[in-house]
Amino acid sequence: MDVAGGRELAWDGCVNVRDLGGLGRIRPGAVVRMEAPTRLSESGWAAAWAHGVRTVVDLRHADECRPDVAPRPPGMTTVRIPLDPVGTPFYERWQKIDNLASPLYYPAVLAEHPEPVVAAVRAIATAAPGCVVFHCAGGKDRTGLLALVLLTSAGATPEEIIADYLLTFERMRRRYAELGFGDQLAAVNERLAGHDTTIAASLTSTVGSLTMPDFLLDNGLSEADLAALRARLTT
Template identity: 80%
Template sequence: MTGGRELLWDGCVNVRDLGGLGQVRPGAIVRMEAPDRLSEAGWAAAWAYGVRTVVDLRNADECGPDRAPRPTGITTVRAPLDPVGTPFYEHWEKIDNLGSPLYYPALLAEHPEPVIAAVRAIAGAAPGCVVIHCAGGKDRTGLLALVLLTLAGAAPEAIIADYLLTYDRMKQRYDELGARDQLTAVTEVLASHDTTIEASLTSTVASLTMPGFLLGNGLSEPELATLRNRLLA
């Protein structure tokens, strides 16, 4: 159930507000796949919803041209979440191509800096709704959403349900690419490591002390206060 959180922005299929999960207020944070395919009407809907900042979690070489121009009042902030070129990345690329929740705890422990940079981009954004996205809106977006939702006191069950929605919403896109069913593929990867999507996400949430994780990795008290003012009802 999405409780009316799903948004219909023409051109994209995986757009939803995090409001109503934990203490997150509606209109604060929207998660989605890359907005490159938004039509002019889609961007107009995003603007009308209050979007003024887009935080892009992709690497530079993943970014292509937009189908329609972004409104001039929307600021795009690049905050790549994958530590490309590191031993960590090379290790996890072989395990799950950084395409499942399996790598979340290791990234949070070994490379918290890009996560904090993305959180800082949200905290410091101009007034208005903030969109967070990667390519498919699943794992990098899912990891950042997990961090924000844990701070906001969302139950693990709600975080898991929100994460799983993307597999259904993006199925048509993956089918168009001729890709294997992603839920089946990721489930099998986790099973080979004796866990499940649900267990992996639950474990990550349980290990994430808030706001200690943010403050202990460089977010300042004023930034935390600003973030809470933006996110929380």
């Protein structure tokens, strides 16, 4: 059975698009995760609009961005919140450890640089009415980190979060091959094995380290924004 549970969305031009509704207390149509929407066709953007998307939160740095194949619908807002702390000692250190391309760095970034993550949560909480899409480049690591925070805040289990994270490897397999990359799941498993852990153990540990809503409130999210987040995700 497909662990996506019917959450997958067919938006022409992209392959890694899914609604987080049904995980924890998140309602369908609240938030969608995906890879960069650069390849979305006109009909792909129309499908996003029909799904209710009115805000796109881009977690990439400006130098990663490329022009869209087709124009975004008028009335759809894009908010850019780079999630990786580029230019910091943290970034240089973790590039050497795992190239910020596995769940291994999640606990460290949440502890040392929580502000961009909370800023992205705030952008989702305070977005205009409608569905919010969030993405990075491949929809795996930065997108996976923000998904983990949102899902944990909404009471999703570690098992749900792990299963959702793993879906990206299969969905992006062809894209990775086009870029000349090998089996990314095997690469991440090997990297984590070198640190005596696994994807499941690493994600479970990260989820267990997050006390919600304290993590969000202690790192700058206001009570009003927390209420807005709950309303968006669960009502």
